[in-house]
Amino acid sequence: MIKFNLFGKEEGALVHFLKKDDISNSSYKDYLDKKGFEAKLGEIIYLPSTNSNGEIFVGLGDSEITLEDIRNIFFDLGNLLRDEKENIASVNIPDFGLCQRKTIMAVYEGLSQGEYSFTKKTKKEDEILDLKINYTPPRGKEEKLQEGLDIISDMMDGVFFARDLVNETGNVIYPETLANITKEKLESVGVKVTVYDEDKIEKLGMKAFMAVGGGATNRPRLIVMEIENKDVPKTALVGKGLTYDSGGYNIKSSSGMASMHSDMGGAGTVIGTMYALGKSKAKVNVVAVVAACENMISGTSYKCGDIIDTMKGLTIEVKNTDAEGRITLADAIYYATNNFEVERVIDLATLTGAVTIALGEEYTGAVTNDEEFYNKVKDAAELSGEKIWAFPYDEDYKKLNHSDVADISNTSGRNAGSITAGLFVGEFVKEGTKWVHLDIAGTAYRSKKKGYLPKRATGIHVKTLYNLLNPIDC
Secondary structure (H helix, E strand, O other): OEEEEEOOOOOOEEEEEEOHHHHOOOOOHHHHHHOOOOOOOOOEEEEOOOOOOOEEEEEOOOOOOOHHHHHHHHHHHHHHHHHOOOOEEEEEOOOOOOOHHHHHHHHHHHHHHOOOOOOOOOOOOOOOOOEEEEEEOOOOOHHHHHHHHHHHHHHHHHHHHHHHHHHOOOOOOOHHHHHHHHHHHHHOOOOEEEEEOHHHHHHHOOHHHHHHHHHOOOOOEEEEEEEOOOOOOEEEEEEEEEEEEOOOOOOOOHHHHOOHHHHHHHHHHHHHHHHHHHHOOOOOOEEEEEEEEEEOOOOOOOOOOOEEEOOOOOEEEOOOOOOOHHHHHHHHHHHHHHHOOEEEEEEEEOOOHHHHHHHOOOOEEEEEOOHHHHHHHHHHHHHHOOOEEEOOOOHHHHHHHOOOOOOEEOOOOOOOHHHHHHHHHHOOOOOOOEEEEEEOOOOOEEOOOEOOEOOEEOOOOHHHHHHHHOOOOO
């Protein structure tokens, strides 16, 4: 738990920020030289004391500091404070020439990222040390800075909620429980939540969605979340909601299935975003849609070679039952863009292994039909420290989804797999609607930790969507 005091009195461990030239003028020069401290960006050492507060030295490097640098520096600082049991620290941060409100938000985020953990071990972990941070910014009005702290606190609650949903395994999170948790959590912060059971889903005509969930004992749920503000155009968010994916009759390997509770990473992101927006009472106009189901094997499962109908009326040839996410998204994105008067839509999905081969776990892959809208999403992602990269939008790639017997095939094979999957989803967006597709298969659930991003669920793009929908000024 972090208690963040603006302009708090100087007490506790003192944190010093140094560039290389600062070392020679420091009263601690001999100690720093002895420790080999060179003030490289993010370099950090701790000088304990037996009769007073400890001293911490943080390197700033020689280049300009970015908000992402600040997040990483304060993530490491927070971990050091916890490790050394220093529960109070005073920070007098230099002026980096950045927006002070966004700087203080990056500071808070870095510190709070170290607070997150997810475990089901029966042995209790060590108590998380409560941190009291006395923070003195170089400039800025206290009221605006405090508002920034409130916003980032709500945003991080959304990130952590998204992580918890995606980290929970399939025996805990399945369509019904996901819907119940979403309704309870989001309605507590003023978000309207409507849940449709399978009878209502069938009446809506979502045949493709129902086909994917047809083999599961845990029946599908359609989750619709709304925050209305008629003064601004409406945006739709659509998250892939496969709470478990066995691959169906194109069954995955046992190692490939072990983490498939995470196949609802897109759902986790949009639910976490709506929670953060609701908690901060953001004046936005958003509808979020999650078509939640399991892709399982039984006598009622859909099969390779099936030709299935969709809400749009197009038919899909099922060439691979493990390319199921795009089928559920077909109905979900059609529903979102046709049943609500939306100007633009973003879908997020752990959609393809191909995106991980192309971009690893560093970048989210994107496909878009509107460059201007994409650039707004990209700018919000850069502000958030979340990387995205646009793939080509090309009619020739669309041809790879050709089917001889249906309107479209659900897979085109290995070539350009991330692009063709995205373009498949794009076929079901209402004409004239601005659209960005984000394939988060590599970024939503990491194989190992990196910086402040943990192993397993990351809550990727909650920050991006929040910053896009509710921009923060300085």
